[in-house]
Amino acid sequence: MRYHRANPTIYYIIGAVAAGIFVLNSIVALSNKISVALKNMKSVSDSSLVTSSDDSTESEEEEDESWKLILVNSWNPLPDGYEKKLEFVKLRGDIWVDEQIYPELQQMMDDCRAAGFRPIVCSGYRSTSKQKELFDQEVKKYMRNGYSEEGATVEAQKLQARPGYSEHHLGMAVDILPESNQYPTQDQENSDEIKWLMANCYKYGFILRYPSDKVDITGIHYEPWHYRYVGKKAAQYITEHKICLEEYLKEKGIPQNTATSSN
Numbered sequence: 001m002r003y004h005r006a007n008p009t010i011y012y013i014i015g016a017v018a019a020g021i022f023v024l025n026s027i028v029a030l031s032n033k034i035s036v037a038l039k040n041m042k043s044v045s046d047s048s049l050v051t052s053s054d055d056s057t058e059s060e061e062e063e064d065e066s067w068k069l070i071l072v073n074s075w076n077p078l079p080d081g082y083e084k085k086l087e088f089v090k091l092r093g094d095i096w097v098d099e100q101i102y103p104e105l106q107q108m109m110d111d112c113r114a115a116g117f118r119p120i121v122c123s124g125y126r127s128t129s130k131q132k133e134l135f136d137q138e139v140k141k142y143m144r145n146g147y148s149e150e151g152a153t154v155e156a157q158k159l160q161a162r163p164g165y166s167e168h169h170l171g172m173a174v175d176i177l178p179e180s181n182q183y184p185t186q187d188q189e190n191s192d193e194i195k196w197l198m199a200n201c202y203k204y205g206f207i208l209r210y211p212s213d214k215v216d217i218t219g220i221h222y223e224p225w226h227y228r229y230v231g232k233k234a235a236q237y238i239t240e241h242k243i244c245l246e247e248y249l250k251e252k253g254i255p256q257n258t259a260t261s262s263n
């Protein structure tokens with residue numbers, strides 16, 4: 001009798017072990033399935049990331065702004081044929097600017113006046129022949145003071161660009177001064193008009209072209225009165241980063257003196 005009672009216990013044990021092994025196997029199989037599923041999910045999300053970043057189309061908003069960024073300085077002459085394609089707007093007297101910059105220039109002047117100041121554009125476009133006249137005058141002045149022609153030319157270049165190398169040839173540079181004091185001196189930086197222009201010109205696409213701390217890069221002495229149109233995008237960047245046009249063109253990898261291609 002006792003023997004018979006032992007048999008079912010063994011069956012229970014065997015049954016329990018078998019059931020245990022089955023459950024364990026099931027757990028292992030299930031966890032394998034889960035890990036495969038997780039892997040698939042990860043690769044799906046990875047590939048969805050890749051496709052979403054492919055969607056951006058940056059180039060669409062890039063309008064051709066190369067005309068606003070033509071560099072003319074002591075090392076970069078006015079591109080050949082540039083002056084022939086200029087269309088002018090007359091401001092007053094003999095002062096003209098490229099018609100393309102006129103609306104924003106006018107707005108800047110209007111807003112400066114609305115702020116209570118009296119700015120006046122004293123110089124705009126200058127032809128290469130006009131610049132030759134100004135440059136020769138400067139050379140003669142030095143020669144009268146005992147300089148050789150060569151020495152006088154070197155000195156004159158510090159104050160007056162050689163013909164073909166003045167930014168005023170572009171029709172996109174203007175000298176602005178207070179109506180009450182039109183002398184281009186460095187202490188004009190203290191006048192209300194110049195202070196306003198320095199703080200606000202970038203909003204209209206203009207930059208202070210020859211800042212005091214960039215003389216070795218621009219090649220021109222500090223000129224608080226000289227403003228150059230470069231467009232709003234470049235003006236904002238140049239102002240925010242406290243750089244000059246030469247540095248901007250280099251940083252952005254914009255090839256310099258390539259304007260001849262658009263003639």
Ligand SMILES: [Zn+2]
Pocket residue numbers: 123168173174175225226227
């Ligand atoms: Zn100027």
